[in-house]
Amino acid sequence: xxxxxxxxxxxxxxxxxxxxxxxxxxxxxxxxxxxxxxxxxxxxxxxxxxxxxxxxxxxxxxxxxxxxxxxxxxxxxxxxxxxxxxxxxxxxxxxxxxxxxxxxxxxxxxxxxxxxxxxxxxxxxxxxxxxxxxxxxxxxxxxxxxxxxxxxxxxxxxxxxxxxxxxxxxxxxxxxxxxxxxxxxxxxxxxxxxxxxxxxxxxxxxxxxxxxxxxxxxxxxxxxxxxxxxxxxxxxxxxxxxxxxxxxxxxxxxxxxxxxxxxxxxxxxxxxxxxxxxxxxxxxxxxxxxxxxxxxxxxxxxxxxxxx
Amino acid sequence: xxxxxxxxxxxxxxxxxxxxxxxxxxxxxxxxxxxxxxxxxxxxxxxxxxxxxxxxxxxxxxxxxxxxxxxxxxxxxxxxxxxxxxxxxxxxxxxxxxxxxxxxxxxxxxxxxxxxxxxxxxxxxxxxxxxxxxxxxxxxxxxxxxxxxxxxxxxxxxxxxxxxxxxxxxxxxxxxxxxxxxxxxxxxxxxxxxxxxxxxxxxxxxxxxxxxxxxxxxxxxxxxxxxxxxxxxxxxxxxxxxxxxxxxxxxxxxxxxxxxxxxxxxxxxxxxxxxxxxxxxxxxxxxxxxxxxxxxxxxxxxxxxxxxxxxxxxxxxxxxxxxxxxxxxxxxxxxxxxxxxxxxx
Numbered sequence: 141x142x143x144x145x146x147x148x149x150x151x152x153x154x155x156x157x158x159x160x161x162x163x164x165x166x167x168x169x170x171x172x173x174x175x176x177x178x179x180x181x182x183x184x185x186x187x188x189x190x191x192x193x194x195x196x197x198x199x200x201x202x203x204x205x206x207x208x209x210x211x212x213x214x215x216x217x218x219x220x221x222x223x224x225x226x227x228x229x230x231x232x233x234x235x236x237x238x239x240x241x242x243x244x245x246x247x248x249x250x251x252x253x254x255x256x257x258x259x260x261x262x263x264x265x266x267x268x269x270x271x272x273x274x275x276x277x278x279x280x281x282x283x284x285x286x287x288x289x290x291x292x293x294x295x296x297x298x299x300x301x302x303x304x305x306x307x308x309x310x311x312x313x314x315x316x317x318x319x320x321x322x323x324x325x326x327x328x329x330x331x332x333x334x335x336x337x338x339x340x341x342x343x344x345x346x347x348x349x350x351x352x353x354x355x356x357x358x359x360x361x362x363x364x365x366x367x368x369x370x371x372x373x374x375x376x377x378x379x380x381x382x383x384x385x386x387x388x389x390x391x392x393x394x395x396x397x398x399x400x401x402x403x404x405x406x407x408x409x410x411x412x413x414x415x416x417x418x419x420x421x422x423x424x425x426x427x428x429x430x431x432x433x434x435x436x437x438x439x440x441x442x443x444x445x446x447x448x
Numbered sequence: 449x450x451x452x453x454x455x456x457x458x459x460x461x462x463x464x465x466x467x468x469x470x471x472x473x474x475x476x477x478x479x480x481x482x483x484x485x486x487x488x489x490x491x492x493x494x495x496x497x498x499x500x501x502x503x504x505x506x507x508x509x510x511x512x513x514x515x516x517x518x519x520x521x522x523x524x525x526x527x528x529x530x531x532x533x534x535x536x537x538x539x540x541x542x543x544x545x546x547x548x549x550x551x552x553x554x555x556x557x558x559x560x561x562x563x564x565x566x567x568x569x570x571x572x573x574x575x576x577x578x579x580x581x582x583x584x585x586x587x588x589x590x591x592x593x594x595x596x597x598x599x600x601x602x603x604x605x606x607x608x609x610x611x612x613x614x615x616x617x618x619x620x621x622x623x624x625x626x627x628x629x630x631x632x633x634x635x636x637x638x639x640x641x642x643x644x645x646x647x648x649x650x651x652x653x654x655x656x657x658x659x660x661x662x663x664x665x666x667x668x669x670x671x672x673x674x675x676x677x678x679x680x681x682x683x684x685x686x687x688x689x690x691x692x693x694x695x696x697x698x699x700x701x702x703x704x705x706x707x708x709x710x711x712x713x714x715x716x717x718x719x720x721x722x723x724x725x726x727x728x729x730x731x732x733x734x735x736x737x738x739x740x741x742x743x744x745x746x747x748x749x750x751x752x753x754x755x756x757x758x759x760x761x762x763x764x765x766x767x768x769x770x771x772x773x774x775x776x777x778x779x780x781x782x783x784x785x786x787x788x789x790x791x792x793x
Contacts, residue, residue: 254758262759432570
């Protein structure tokens with residue numbers, strides 16, 4: 141067994157897992173508040189990548205048809221593109237919540253779930269219609285480099301992914317635990333009515349939840365696009381399933397759980413990929429079913445008892 | 449029992465006549481649409497027992513279908529040619545085809561029991577995600593099997609057997625076989641809804657705890673529902689494989705499972721009529737939108753319209769077209785003597 145290779149896979153897994161975690165946070169927050177699997181979340185992630193791609197293309201930071209070398213995007217502009225994409229995705233998230241989920245807030249669990257599937261299909265195939273079906277090369281946001289530590293290669297994109305994800309998740313945790321809005325979010329996920337009685341604007345809080353999740357998904361989309369480096373309108377499909385599994389694994393509704401679940405999933409997939417890349421795709425679902433059967437609330441989640 | 453048997457015989461004769469009319473008078477393209485509708489109906493009516501009657505939200509129907517498709521197709525190829533290689537197609541013999549159908553139904557049902565049993569502890573969204581996971585695992589495992597062609601799947605699956613008198617029909621007798629099972633699954637489900645078993649399933653759906661209190665063995669009922677739905681999904685898979693003559697693991701992705709659920713929800717979850725109508729709408733809509741898509745040169749348009757309609761439907765009529773009602777109940781009763789005897793609504 142080649143331990144260097146295995147170690148290499150594990151480090152890749154940490155980077156992959158960080159991306160899962162960033163998207164999983166959106167699932168877990170929305171589920172925590174609305175008990176809704178927001179299937180459209182993974183398509184917001186896709187939009188995030190496209191929202192950063194288009195301005196870069198318009199400004200000419202892509203290789204032209206003649207195969208000329210792509211220009212590197214200056215760091216300040218990268219920041220601008222990322223923030224722009226986060227804002228745009230936050231707006232999309234808020235819009236989806238307002239138009240598709242809010243009218244169905246009181247009509248059971250099934251209708252919003254199907255609506256979420258509908259929104260997801262709409263974004264995926266609307267994306268195909270607007271952006272085209274072909275994969276597009278993502279602009280070079282950072283010059284690819286890799287550092288060799290004892291035979292294990294660390295790509296600078298992987299490092300950027302892990303650091304960005306860690307910083308954002310940390311900021312989110314601080315926000316949720318130590319601000320008024322964060323407290324409102326926790327109150328709303330506990331009980332709509334009680335939150336309302338405490339003077340919290342429930343609708344605004346839910347919109348905020350969607351905006352937070354969507355902007356993190358946008359960053360996830362850009363990070364994955366940088367790493368890949370192509371994007372397609374259907375790139376959200378696989379990411380969505382995996383990220384949701386990560387959220388369930390860590391304990392749905394729990395933000396540290398999403399981070400833990402994402403990392404665990406990314407690492408275990410990469411470790412299994414050492415033996416078989418085909419079966420590494422199945423790992424997520426095996427873990428999912430295992431977790432659901434043994435501890436349905438997830439690793440860090442708390443189980444709710446059914447009242448009679 | 450005898451009466452149902454006679455009804456089924458009559459329906460089989462009807463399917464034969466239907467196939468004859470299609471083969472003689474209808475263009476091949478439209479016959480294809482009708483056959484695809486038939487396959488969708490079998491899937492949707494089967495899933496309606498799990499999702500609609502028993503109230504267990506399963507999102508993995510394509511998984512059961514794939515098991516049936518590969519079991520049936522593999523057996524059929526082996527029985528007809530003996531080896532897997534490409535070459536001209538031939539017809540499966542009647543005996544081997546029936547054997548393959550039985551095999552595919554039973555293998556899918558076995559997987560249904562396997563999936564149903566451990567996931568009993570899960571409810572709602574968790575169950576949906578677990579079944580989705582099972583379907584994905586099935587697909588990945590099938591992709592990894594070189595004996596059944598790996599990612600490229602099986603090709604040269606024999607045609608469905610011809611019936612006497614049908615030698616000269618265009619397109620063979622696929623329609624007969626597909627609609628024979630459409631009739632079977634509808635007749636069975638219609639009777640099932642009114643049987644003690646069906647009532648027990650509805651009881652579990654409405655309130656599991658109360659059902660248990662009334663002596664309904666909820667766990668057993670749920671597994672039975674899964675077995676029933678999976679059996680017909682397997683049959684549909686086998687028919688699909690023989691109809692298309694080739695089958696790949698990627699024919700059975702999550703999108704497919706979602707499609708079947710959408711059929712049910714569109715028609716009205718829990719309504720048999722709704723399942724049939726939903727299956728037809730969901731199957732035909734993309735086919736009829738495709739010319740428009742090609743005309744405007746916008747790929748993805750048909751799916752966008754489909755998604756938009758689904759959204760509008762959910763926002764303005766979340767209970768589906770039929771709700772839980774069977775609107776054509778009276779009509780059905782007139783067509784199917786003995787299908788139900790209690791006074792209708």
